[in-house]
Amino acid sequence: MTDRTRSTxxxxxxxxxxxxxxxDNEVLRGVSLDLHRGETVxxxxxxxxxxxxxxxxxNYLERPDxxxxxxxxxxxxxxxxxxxLRMLGEGKISRQRQKTGMVFQSFNLFPHWTVLRNVIDAPIHVRGLDKGKARELGLRLLSRVGLEDRADSYPKHLSxxxxxxxxxxxxxxxxxxxxLFDEPTSALxxxxxxxxxxxxxxxxxxGSTMMVVTHEVGFARAAASRVVVVANGSIVEDGHTEQVLQAPRSPITESFLENTLHR
Incomplete structure (x- = not known):
């Protein structure tokens, strides 16, 4: 498990x-949470x-009530x-959304684009990055995730x-x-x-700052600096990873971990 702790x-x-x-279904019931730079929660x-x-x-894919x-x-x-307070229009919300990067359960790649184009299209058309610099960036990032040799492949040829x-x-x-990661391994x-x-x-x-919704307790143990447990629209536990996973304070957390680990 990472030894990074919460920043001040x-x-x-x-x-x-x-x-x-x-x-009539209240999904979130007054949730409050802070996340500091460099934390993985x-x-x-x-x-x-x-x-x-x-x-x-x-990231305002859903508008809070x-x-x-x-x-x-x-x-x-x-x-x-x-x-x-007044709500922003979609254009301004879209600009704010650029501050977050979202990874979904489904991959949402364009099937008729190469891997490299899927990576660099937004930097070119949203950030206004020069195509040459965007290509350099894309190849560097593909190398970072171990796929530098698949830049010219199409998604259907990938696992x-x-x-x-x-x-x-x-x-x-x-x-x-x-x-932001929303169950990134559930479809795999x-x-x-x-x-x-x-x-x-x-x-x-x-040191990336990440919020990861996951059912992979092993990932939480290996990489998260904090674990937050949500039940019935409320946070029932929020603490250092080792404390939450080894000695949970909430019986809801204890039950969830027992069910997950013995599934």
Whole structure:
């Protein structure tokens, strides 16, 4: 397990009293969480607990119903006006979203584009990066995830683990302040899980700031500096990885870990 500990000072990400409902189903019930630069936080919890919804609210793929999210000192999704808080339009939210890199369960690669083009299209068209520099960046990132020899391949010729590593490279290409992973190994065959979690552990060891919704307790133990456990839309435990996994304070955490480890 990494020996990195929580940084002091101003958090990079600050979530306060976050609420989200779908009809009568209250999915997030006043969640508050801070994340400092260089931390890797593993978000654990049973299916339907609200952990993925929390992640999607951070980059405004879902609009929260209440509370606030601040990233790098900037309030996300809304701004102060003379009449109080007002929601931002999609254009401004899209600009803010560039501060985060999201890796999903499904790989979401364009099948008719090469691996390299999948990685560098956004830096060229969103960041305005010169094509030559974008290519250099893309090849460097593919090397970082162990796929430098597959730059000219198409996604259909890659394994699931390789495609997910391309997705990680694509997220890194936007040079985000915060990386978000939503169950990045759940769609993979067991044989491919290790190659993806190995890349993620490398990123954690290099000091990337990451929120990882995962069912892989092994990854949390190996790479996360903190573990947060979510149940019924609330955080029931938040602490150093070793403490949460070895001596959980919440009976909900204890039950979840027992069920997960003996599945």
């Amino acid at each position: 000072g101003q958090p990079l990400l600050s979530i306060r009293n976050l609420r989200k409902s779908y009809g 593993a978000i654990l919890g049973a299916s339907g607990s609200g952990k993925s919804t929390m992640l999607r609210c951070v 209440g509370g606030s999210i601040t990233l790098g000192g900037e309030l996300l999704g809304c701004e102060l006006s003379s009449r109080g 699931g683990g390789q495609q997910q590593r391309v997705s990680i490279a694509r997220a890194l290409a936007m040079e985000p302040e915060l990386l 065959d067991p044989a491919n899980v290790g190659e993806v979690t190995s890349v993620m552990k490398q990123l954690a060891d290099e």
